[in-house]
Amino acid sequence: MQGSAQANDQLILSDDPYHPANHICTLCRSFYNLGWVTGTGGGTSIRKGPHVFIAPSGVQKELMRPENIFVLDYATTSYLRVPPVLKPSACTPLFMAAFDMGAGCCIHTHSQWAVLVTLLVERDAAQKGDKLEDTCFEIEKIEQIKGIPRGRRKQGMLGFFDKLRVPIIENTAHEEDLTSSLEAAMDRYPDTYAVLVRRHGVYVWGDDVQKAKTQAESLDYLFRLAVEMRTLGLPWTTS
Numbered sequence: 001m002q003g004s005a006q007a008n009d010q011l012i013l014s015d016d017p018y019h020p021a022n023h024i025c026t027l028c029r030s031f032y033n034l035g036w037v038t039g040t041g042g043g044t045s046i047r048k049g050p051h052v053f054i055a056p057s058g059v060q061k062e063l064m065r066p067e068n069i070f071v072l073d074y075a076t077t078s079y080l081r082v083p084p085v086l087k088p089s090a091c092t093p094l095f096m097a098a099f100d101m102g103a104g105c106c107i108h109t110h111s112q113w114a115v116l117v118t119l120l121v122e123r124d125a126a127q128k129g130d131k132l133e134d135t136c137f138e139i140e141k142i143e144q145i146k147g148i149p150r151g152r153r154k155q156g157m158l159g160f161f162d163k164l165r166v167p168i169i170e171n172t173a174h175e176e177d178l179t180s181s182l183e184a185a186m187d188r189y190p191d192t193y194a195v196l197v198r199r200h201g202v203y204v205w206g207d208d209v210q211k212a213k214t215q216a217e218s219l220d221y222l223f224r225l226a227v228e229m230r231t232l233g234l235p236w237t238t239s
């Protein structure tokens with residue numbers, strides 16, 4: 001992908017590898033290698049101070065360059081930098097919902113483990129005759145649960161004996177139409193840092209980039225483990 005000269009380039013040009021415009025590109029390259037953002041799906045957004053940094057829509061996320069990054073003024077939601085030709089990610093309103101919860105970074109993956117977990121929960125609900133609304137992925141007594149914070153309103157991380165719950169919302173034809181159900185899930189589960197999207201993937205956010213990444217990695221580990229536990233006939237919870 002070629003970069004091009006653009007007004008407000010000072011917002012995205014930096015030698016600092018942790019500048020959000022550089023960091024989004026590095027993260028997306030490593031997420032591509034995890035199978036999280038292949039085929040242009042998924043992405044990452046960072047909020048730093050007054051600015052929100054957003055990737056373009058429909059591009060190969062592992063090939064992005066800092067010049068391709070959009071910059072939004074968080075307070076007014078107006079674009080301060082718009083790379084020519086490109087459109088901002090369709091995930092933008094969902095990332096903004098996470099920033100409204102106080103997040104500093106939001107990661108959206110199309111991980112197959114996340115998708116499979118939503119399918120297993122869907123089948124469990126059908127077998128029990130339960131409605132799909134308000135379904136959650138639940139798991140307990142796995143060490144990696146300690147990689148997830150107790151909640152926005154609470155101190156510290158979940159413990160080994162705590163049950164991790166990740167709400168699941170139904171997919172829509174267009175990514176941006178997920179926003180209201182994502183916000184409703186955030187209201188219903190005020191301590192969650194992630195929402196699964198059935199047959200689609202997961203949104204994970206954190207107070208900063210490092211925390212969002214740790215949480216996304218811990219959750220993906222748990223989703224994969226859960227799928228493999230199911231194939232071995234092992235239960236995710238005991239209660």
Ligand SMILES: CSCCC(=O)C(=O)COP(=O)(O)O
Pocket residue numbers: 039040041042043055056057058059088089090091108175
């Ligand atoms: C094959 S990807 C379909 C769109 C999607 O689910 C996604 O996460 C990517 O959206 P973007 O607009 O950032 O390309």
Ligand SMILES: [Zn+2]
Pocket residue numbers: 041042108110175200201
């Ligand atoms: Zn998506």
